[in-house]
Amino acid sequence: MYFHQRFIPGLAIASYMVGDEKAKQVAVIDPTRDVDEYIRIAEAEASIAQTRDAAMSNVGVIASDTARAMVERLTGKTVTAAEADAAVKGAA
Numbered sequence: 381m382y383f384h385q386r387f388i389p390g391l392a393i394a395s396y397m398v399g400d401e402k403a404k405q406v407a408v409i410d411p412t413r414d415v416d417e418y419i420r421i422a423e424a425e426a427s428i429a430q431t432r433d434a435a436m437s438n439v440g441v442i443a444s445d446t447a448r449a450m451v452e453r454l455t456g457k458t459v460t461a462a463e464a465d466a467a468v469k470g471a472a
Contacts (some may be wrong), residue, residue: 382425386417397421401429443468 384397389404399406399422448464451457 384421386412399425401426417471429454440465440468 382397382399382401385394386397387394393410393412395411396409397406397418398409404426406418406420411418444461444464444467447467448461450461451459451464
C-alpha cells in the first residue's frame, strides 16, 4: 500500500493517492486535471514494489547461507543446506 499527497502551492490544491500495488488499484481523492502525474506515481510505486518483492524473495537464501557460514566458522563443523534451512525456518 502507498499514500501520496500532491500539493500545488500556487493554487493551494491538494490531492491524495492511496494505492495497492498487488491489487493494482488506486484511489485518487480530489484529483487535479493533470492525470499524467498520477500515472507516473502509480508506475513508480509498481516498480518499487516489484524490486522490493524480488529482493525479499532472496532473504531466506541469504539467511541460510549466513547461518551456515557462522556455524562453520564458530564450530568448524560443516552444516548441510537442509540443516541451515531448518534453523532459519525455526528462527522465523
